Amino acid sequence: MTVHAEPTTPVATGTPAQTGHRRRHLSEGARAERRLGWLLCAPAVIVMIAVTAYPIAYAVYLSLERYDLRFPKQAKFVGFSNYGAVLSSPYWWHALLVTLIITVVSVAIELVLGMLLALLMHRTPFGRGTVRTAILVPYGIVTVVAAFSWQYAWTPSTGYLSAMLNNAAPLTHYGQAIAVIILAEVWKTTPFMALLLMAGLALVPEDLQKAAKVDGATAWQRFTRITLPLMKPAILVALLFRTLDAFRIFDNIFILTAGGNNTYSVSILGYDNLFTALNLGIGSAISILIFLCVAIIAFLFIRGFGAAAPGSSK
């Protein structure tokens, strides 16, 4: 390396002289850079627009039509009446309630468990790698696989968990089924939360902790007065990601209950309207409403809590 480094020295001293020369061509250089930048981004942008922007615009259009897949010839512009139908339907409001309950409860539990897990991985004097490897399994495993594992575990006469609780059949009761769905969701996604929080913990300077310890602060005081405030950005980003993700919950419910016993989320409702009721108009209206809900949640986080949108600092 040193051999390679040496010849650069004379050139480095020559740089100031070159700067003036370069400045004259700056506009041309900047233009070339701009062109290259656009060129490199173009393919990614085209794919992203083709798969999201165009379909969402098309969904807005479909949501204003009466469009039943069984009678495609009778498609007709009906204005906002699909939205009226959805918003006046108790099914939509129940689905929204179920989705919100699952989102709030599971994200709250995940935050606490994720923080404990992050502290464990950050502080444990041994076995750090083993814990990290083990918790990556729930993160990486296919959600459908995990959901089947939980479903069988809670199926009477098949499952060990059901057997432990006198052949309980929680998936056949509304409240208990929701609890199992939350359990499955928490198990699968706590590791993600923990890893984001662990990265946040790594940014808390060790010196501050030591200084506070010398000043007589207890472990709890150090955690609430130093660690938590310094981790606020990491916590908010983790919460934002997980809240939006939990709001879209689909796979777990589809496998665990298929939305039975009133456990359907908004995503399940939208799916059923398309593939069971074959109603594209209503299905699209639900899609747009879900999109709006997600936008509102993101807006609240970024404006309300001051979560820095990841990438905004660039």
Next chain:
Amino acid sequence: MATTVKQKAGWGTANTVAVILALVPVLWIVSLSFKDPSTITDATFWPKKWTFQNYRGIFKTSEFTHALINSIGIALIATLIAVVLASMAAYAVARLTFPGKSVLIGMSLLIAMFPAISLVTPLFNIERTLGLFDTWPGLIIPYVAFGLPLGIYTLSAFFREIPWELEKAAKIDGATPFQAFTRVIAPLAAPGMFTTAILVFIFCWNDFLFAISLTSTTNARTVPAAIGFFTGSSQFEAPTGSISAAAVVITIPIIVFVLLFQRRIVAGLTSGAVKG
């Protein structure tokens, strides 16, 4: 800092609890997949009678073997395309100044947060018109689109860490721009691209909603979607064993990734989110 025996025991217990909680549901589905049909409803955690019958059964049905080929092919192709396109965009984001950069970042963020269900309805209709419904490209295209934001985020964080001066140094030493790229920059960028590829692959491998909505036959249906609709090898048998065996088969690649690339996955997951 000397840790006392008591403290050690405490940390050891906490570690053990975390590992057990993380692995028990996985061990349970593995155990189910090895249970004999006569004992699958005995509700014990470990099989009393071990058998490979469930595995032999699923590999005999085209329902599973086709799905496995679809899963592997679709996830690999989508990952490859997404990583190439994301690398180009991430290079631009990390290295160049051009107007519209923040628009690109904002757009990726928006798509990362996009509810997939909102796209299923219109994509279903669009793909039927274009003849993409129930084909490989019909799934690959949405996977690339949703893999891109993840890729652009992770890669631009990695690319920012690369000491790009080395490229200049190599050129001064007489390397052609091509050599400077292949001998100096590419080896430095490769680990980040590889990590990103793992994350995007896991995302594609995991998807269920697009897979059940945009396919209808074994033509393009992937394993998660296929096992969602498994009916069992005979109609008198609950498909528990077959589903468990299929579930274990698609978990193997994930376990391999986790065991081999634990550090990389953690670095990839946290780089984009925390360093912003």
